[in-house]
Amino acid sequence: MxxxxxxxxxxxxxxxxxxxxxxxHGSVQTPCFMPVGTQATVKTVGSEDLEKLGFELVLSNTxxxxxxxxxxxxxxxxxxxxxxxxxxxxxxxxxxxxxxxLAHKRRVSDxxxxxxxxxxxxxLFLTPERSIEIQGQLGVDVSMALDECPPYxxxxxxxxxxMARTHLWAPRNLAARREGQAVFGIVQGGVHEDLRRExxxxxxxxPFDGFAIGGVSVGEPTEMxxxxxxxxxxxxxxxxxxxxxGVGHPRDIVHAVAAGVDMFDCVLPTRMAxxxxxxxxxxxxxxxxxxxxEHNGPWDTGSTFSATERYSAAYVRHLFQADEPLGARLAxxxxxxxYALLMEDIRRAITxxxxxxxxxxxxxx
Amino acid sequence: MxxxxxxxxxxxxxxxxxxxxxxxHGSVQTPCFMPVGTQATVKTVGSEDLEKLGFELVLSNTxxxxxxxxxxxxxxxxxxxxxxxxxxxxxxxxxxxxxxxLAHKRRVSDxxxxxxxxxxxxxLFLTPERSIEIQGQLGVDVSMALDECPPYxxxxxxxxxxMARTHLWAPRNLAARREGQAVFGIVQGGVHEDLRRExxxxxxxxPFDGFAIGGVSVGEPTEMxxxxxxxxxxxxxxxxxxxxxGVGHPRDIVHAVAAGVDMFDCVLPTRMAxxxxxxxxxxxxxxxxxxxxEHNGPWDTGSTFSATERYSAAYVRHLFQADEPLGARLAxxxxxxxYALLMEDIRRAITxxxxxxxxxxxxxx
Numbered sequence: 270m271x272x273x274x275x276x277x278x279x280x281x282x283x284x285x286x287x288x289x290x291x292x293x294h295g296s297v298q299t300p301c302f303m304p305v306g307t308q309a310t311v312k313t314v315g316s317e318d319l320e321k322l323g324f325e326l327v328l329s330n331t332x333x334x335x336x337x338x339x340x341x342x343x344x345x346x347x348x349x350x351x352x353x354x355x356x357x358x359x360x361x362x363x364x365x366x367x368x369x370x371l372a373h374k375r376r377v378s379d380x381x382x383x384x385x386x387x388x389x390x391x392x393l394f395l396t397p398e399r400s401i402e403i404q405g406q407l408g409v410d411v412s413m414a415l416d417e418c419p420p421y422x423x424x425x426x427x428x429x430x431x432m433a434r435t436h437l438w439a440p441r442n443l444a445a446r447r448e449g450q451a452v453f454g455i456v457q458g459g460v461h462e463d464l465r466r467e468x469x470x471x472x473x474x475x476p477f478d479g480f481a482i483g484g485v486s487v488g489e490p491t492e493m494x495x496x497x498x499x500x501x502x503x504x505x506x507x508x509x510x511x512x513x514x515g516v517g518h519p520r521d522i523v524h525a526v527a528a529g530v531d532m533f534d535c536v537l538p539t540r541m542a543x544x545x546x547x548x549x550x551x552x553x554x555x556x557x558x559x560x561x562x563e564h565n566g567p568w569d570t571g572s573t574f575s576a577t578e579r580y581s582a583a584y585v586r587h588l589f590q591a592d593e594p595l596g597a598r599l600a601x602x603x604x605x606x607x608y609a610l611l612m613e614d615i616r617r618a619i620t621x622x623x624x625x626x627x628x629x630x631x632x633x634x
Numbered sequence: 635m636x637x638x639x640x641x642x643x644x645x646x647x648x649x650x651x652x653x654x655x656x657x658x659h660g661s662v663q664t665p666c667f668m669p670v671g672t673q674a675t676v677k678t679v680g681s682e683d684l685e686k687l688g689f690e691l692v693l694s695n696t697x698x699x700x701x702x703x704x705x706x707x708x709x710x711x712x713x714x715x716x717x718x719x720x721x722x723x724x725x726x727x728x729x730x731x732x733x734x735x736l737a738h739k740r741r742v743s744d745x746x747x748x749x750x751x752x753x754x755x756x757x758l759f760l761t762p763e764r765s766i767e768i769q770g771q772l773g774v775d776v777s778m779a780l781d782e783c784p785p786y787x788x789x790x791x792x793x794x795x796x797m798a799r800t801h802l803w804a805p806r807n808l809a810a811r812r813e814g815q816a817v818f819g820i821v822q823g824g825v826h827e828d829l830r831r832e833x834x835x836x837x838x839x840x841p842f843d844g845f846a847i848g849g850v851s852v853g854e855p856t857e858m859x860x861x862x863x864x865x866x867x868x869x870x871x872x873x874x875x876x877x878x879x880g881v882g883h884p885r886d887i888v889h890a891v892a893a894g895v896d897m898f899d900c901v902l903p904t905r906m907a908x909x910x911x912x913x914x915x916x917x918x919x920x921x922x923x924x925x926x927x928e929h930n931g932p933w934d935t936g937s938t939f940s941a942t943e944r945y946s947a948a949y950v951r952h953l954f955q956a957d958e959p960l961g962a963r964l965a966x967x968x969x970x971x972x973y974a975l976l977m978e979d980i981r982r983a984i985t986x987x988x989x990x991x992x993x994x995x996x997x998x999x
Contacts, residue, residue, distance in 0.1 A: 308956045309949070315960060316944070338927070338952045346930050346948055354944040562703070565711050579681070579719040583711055584674070587703045591673045594959055595680060 332367030348408030428459030713773030793824030
């Protein structure tokens with residue numbers, strides 16, 4: 270089935286939309302959260318766990334997979350869905366962000382990015398064409414265009430230069446598509462209103478299948494993130510999915526949905542779990558803390574999660590104290606369930622037009 | 635329900651028995667294999683996984699649990715079953731073996747073992763009474779008597795001394811029982827036929843609920859293990875369960891069942907999995923080897939396992955190469971499934987009296 274998107278409902282008090290992404294690996298209810306499966310696995314959990322948690326779209330990383338095990342191998346084995354045994358939809362990033370944050374000896378030119386693998390130092394060259402080709406080999410449902418994401422903080426000139434290169438590359442991404450390959454364009458422009466407007470105009474003039482807000486959640490304080498999202502989201506076409514890359518905390522997701530964003534990914538729930546931090550409606554708590562030593566039930570989340578409700582906080586604290594790998598797994602399942610429930614609550618709040626109650630529920634999360 | 639054991643069938647060609655253990659946490663079909671959950675968790679897997687794999691009895695370690703999180707805490711929280719959310723039967727060892735292999739500054743006397751915790755150096759004293767008391771606090775279905783297990787190699791005098799102390803302690807274990815606490819006695823005697831006979835006679839004269847063959851699989855070559863098992867198993871009462879501690883390879887289990895053993899535990903399937911070794915009917919293979927790089931199905935085991943059959947050997951190889959924690963988990967599930975299937979095959983071979991075919995199937999495993 271070809272890629273498609275439909276808006277099915279709206280909030281009366283803000284720009285939140287309820288929608289459905291159509292992909293050849295099933296439909297995805299939006300607003301949605303994508304767990305991050307960097308190396309073709311969401312750390313500590315299997316595809317059967319993600320299915321049970323109800324996720325319909327998972328993100329994986331082009332940079333990591335192209336280095337190991339390699340896109341050629343995954344293509345020969347039947348594509349990324351088959352490789353990781355994930356029957357539902359997949360999205361990959363372009364690899365650009367990881368090249369800038371992980372790779373060595375980067376040299377960016379208008380042609381592309383030359384860099385050395387962080388694994389073995391081998392010299393590689395990533396271009397818009399190559400990124401789209403790799404993502405085509407992986408066979409994912411949504412490919413992301415290669416852009417240049419400037420670091421934070423950066424000067425206005427640097428933000429403008431990265432934006433200009435992003436615009437230069439945008440049509441090259443589209444031209445490299447395989448038949449039927451859905452590609453999202455990315456809007457840059459940093460924290461500068463005029464650049465964001467210029468970038469939205471340039472990128473949305475091209476026939477991408479969806480649009481992402483890039484350059485957010487790259488280290489800036491949250492109070493700078495909200496105005497950018499409030500500005501950038503409504504600049505994107507109403508009839509295409511909008512994806513806020515790398516965000517974020519539950520309350521940040523609630524805010525961005527109200528600004529009109531449909532899709533999210535973030536390493537927080539999975540990374541925090543490995544550092545024994547678990548989400549509750551009162552904020553994140555340290556699962557290793559003595560306060561849980563005799564807590565004979567799950568953490569208080571305002572709900573129960575079938576993923577981990579059979580285990581007590583006392584037990585998971587013991588697992589972390591004893592360096593048992595099951596601790597990180599149970600905390601990961603808990604946090605992913607928290608995010609799955611958050612997105613369910615968000616979609617219900619749009620359907621039932623009860624946004625103030627939703628905002629109140631997650632204000633501390 | 636009180637603890638009980640019933641022999642339900644026998645092989646016509648050897649001493650193998652089919653039986654049922656009755657416990658207040660359900661019945662256990664024997665011959666059975668107990669996964670090792672040292673710190674109240676079988677490493678990388680949850681209780682729901684063990685239930686799905688069909689295990690009915692899990693072993694945990696008194697030494698580890700008494701140090702962390704402590705038997706008092708587990709008792710206050712409702713016992714070990716509730717703590718690890720395991721509704722089926724549990725067995726704990728006495729802690730003696732771990733004190734001898736892990737603890738510091740051990741001093742064994744007729745009274746008990748004085749030692750320092752390997753975690754924080756605190757001085758502790760383990761006696762038969764204390765071991766049985768701790769296991770009673772944990773609330774397990776089968777407690778093991780504290781014995782003295784000599785290392786291998788050791789002199790005949792050392793084996794005899796350890797045996798004598800084991801006999802001295804045996805009645806003290808029984809005297810320390812709580813109402814209804816089932817306790818197994820342990821036979822020592824090393825590799826010496828006369829000592830094994832003497833030990834079996836002494837220990838089985840006491841009203842234990844089952845009997846274990848100790849001091850096997852402590853470092854001796856396999857060719858020395860088989861004669862000890864062949865000798866020791868038939869010396870144990872026919873109407874009580876027989877447990878061979880710490881064994882072993884699949885072929886060793888097949889051999890011991892044929893000698894009349896009903897119960898097994900071993901860290902091999904779980905420990906090997908964490909070292910990327912997986913069981914197949916052709917023996918263990920290294921899941922990281924290049925031979926699996928493009929193997930687009932599960933490892934060949936003569937069967938499929940629902941636990942891991944959806945994942946290819948190529949994928950699990952990638953997980954290990956990329957240091958992803960899911961690799962150890964999937965290999966652990968695979969190996970535990972291999973052992974679960976082994977025990978199922980063994981019980982079927984007794985029921986159908988087809989032992990030679992079973993032996994042939996597992997001769998290389």
